[in-house]
Amino acid sequence: MKKRIANILALPQTGEQLQIAGWVRTRRDASGFSFIEVGDGSCLANIQVIADQTLANYGEEVKKLSAGCSVLVTGILQDSPAKGQAVELRATEVQVLGWADPESYPLQKKHHSFEFLRNISHLRPRTNALGAVARVRSRLSYGVHTFFQERGFVQVHTPIITTSDCEGAGEMFQVTTPSAASGAEAGGEFFGRPAGLTVSGQLQAEVYAQALGNVYTFGPTFRAENSNTSRHLAEFWMVEPEMAFCDLQGNMQVAEEMLKYLLRLVLAECGEDLALFDRFIAKGLLAKLQQVVDHDFAHITYTQAVEQLLQSGQTFTYPVQWGIDLQSEHERYLTETVYQRPLIVTDYPAAIKPFYMRVSDDGRTVAAMDILVPGIGEIIGGSQREERYDVLLARMQEAGIEPSGYEWYLDLRRYGSVPHSGFGLGFERLVQFVTGMANIREVIPFPRTPGFAPC
């Protein structure tokens, strides 16, 4: 019976006859038989196969197996007499499904730089670290859905192609057809007006929040920024809940609960993979994650943040002054040095935030919140939305946005407007935080960055 290695190792039943299918990691020969380590991606661990010379294809095939070959192994699970593994599979048949020429197969049984692996993105999930990232990412993704579904949120598939720019969220990729672009098509635009790939599902999520209450969207997002950093991608995934009848306090509460829920989840269910990261990628990772789960997030207002930075005695490249946007160095200092845990900064100056954020009673700040985490910086950005028609309209005009393109958005304030809030979580930044991977390009299967999209 064909079984996955994760299931075999979770509940080993020696004496059982079973079959595994996977890829050879290494082969070591002893006198009269070979050890073959086979992994199938179901977990980090491989299973050791004992292939005896009595196998019909031992000399012809088994002895020629090398890293990357795919095999179907039938055998009997038995206790292992040697250290390193509790059980091993004594093969009665080793069927080679696909060869991998050792002269040209790029993956070796040694450390490879992530930079090198990135250039073979079609093969890199076969490595321990990238395979572990893929499993953790998948578990987190599923966890996002269970977190919201358990709380009665409705998932909304917001559009990927959009004609409304979520102002302030970055440059949009244009979407058109070859004939439209060349002007051959009547009207010049496939959609009748300029369209692009979404930079945020927020505005459309607001529509459904004001019909269904609590909703979330979780999908791909695109930014045509020429930014080349370890924290930015041109295509990434974003989690965006939007909640009607919810103020900034409730918003922050959901965000903190969600992050802790997801960390608890992977700590409980991805222990083996996280242990790998803790050992080889980011020492102390497990303790750091546990510490986040066990403590409340720190809360300060933007104004307090500015005061603390001014009083810190630190010299910053960018001088601190009320009204400036906090720079990376400022955010890092606060979350990594002062608080050493996730930090929520609220109530930013209205002048540096987008038009849709709710203006506070002081008239100069908005009900915004950023969650900063050590090592990554901003992982969540959110706000209470401006629900007052007049104020929203004024803010749009201040920002130089033509209201005619946003009539549908203004309608939400004309008809049964309610206080509501939401936030955006950069999913890859979450995966980065959880795995400790230094570069965001390693936590998405096929990273897209300026000048890079190989397949």
Added chain:
RNA sequence: UCCCCGGUAGCUCAGCUGGUAGAGCAGGUGACUGUUAAUCACCCUGUCGGCGGUUCGAAUCCGUCCCGGGGAGCCA
């Protein structure tokens, strides 16, 4: 886009102040071995990122372009 650093064998890298290349791993062959980053011996591997310049001579110095990494900006 800006600043800094880098591009040498399939991979990871060394190569000091200029004298036309090395190691480990991988690969091949053989030996040995309940092995597990196996071990030992032998063998193979290079337009030193591209182009131009200085020089008797350039991997090394200069210019320029391309690519990558780190940081910044922008943000998630």
